[in-house]
Amino acid sequence: MTELPVILGLFMAALYLPLTSAAPSWPRSFVKTVPLLAFAFAAYQQGASAYLVAGLFLSALGDFGLSRDGDGPFLYGLSAFALAHLLYILHFLTLSGAPIYEAFSTAPIPALVLVGLMVSTELWLATHTGHLQWPVRLYVIIIGVMGLCALALPFGWTVIGAGLFIVSDVILAISLFRMSDTYHHRFKAGYAIWGFYIAGQLLILLGGLAA
Template identity: 35%
Template structure:
């Protein structure tokens, strides 16, 4: 059933609308210094997608993944190295939940039915390998954590190819793109060069990734 067959005054589309509004508000705040308001708006955008999953009786693993990512958002919104490390951990858990979701609900035979998925899988592996080789030497004490994150997000993208349709796959690829730019910005790019535009891309692609995954898994 389409989400938009529900009235705007009903919980499902209303929750989605509030999530989108929060995402837009954070887009306007993305270059501002950390604050409670900025953190709250950022966290709310994804937390409301988790609420949408609950209201739609979605898979527990989808809800768990969204909640873990919302916690990660709250932590990464802080200008603090310890919060950044904890944020990586939260997103790791979120990706693990997504991997479990794709494995339990996906179909391995899609690779034989749609060979394009094999090509995309090879491209994901190659891309993540190149990013890791360029990125890891610059991560210092965070090398182990970042290495684990690269492996897990690559696996998340690969297992997304087991899901029917292309919504989940598109979301997973956008997730990889968003996190790649975020990682390159933090570890390799000078802070003063084009940061607002990079920050806008990171948030927009990340939110769209979560939205696509959520709506596709829920069947909307």
């Protein structure tokens, strides 16, 4: 039975792919929100960690927020994803049973690269976010800590999934704050964001179920 909601989620995710660059609409928001709701239901059905179930559910709320137009829905979506990452942090810490700084022992190079990426956002991202500067900064810190917690785990689906999630968010940040609306590769960025995001969330789900 667990396979059915996962298959539904992947089907709806594929259905959303050509809509990544479409104008906001209620049908588009519905299609975008269903995949993570289905993943959350699959995790719940399998008796996965409450942190994982809630993180997936909040991600669905974040997807809905980012599917709408305007600063209000964007901040709603950003807040939902920030909370989802906090729950993933708790989920990963529970799985590893190790402190965050263990990442610098288990995977020192990826951990240092991640910290470098977080610091670099002050140069290429924060100064371009206007009045959203501090919410974006806080989000960068939270997702960075989430990545470090994942790196404290043995290499596997969860680690890869967290990495893909971060890649998706980096491309999203570039698309939102550094690309013009008329940039000819913008639609390709939408495909990449969604593809990396869904793959990342699916692997985090599979890693949680395996644990």
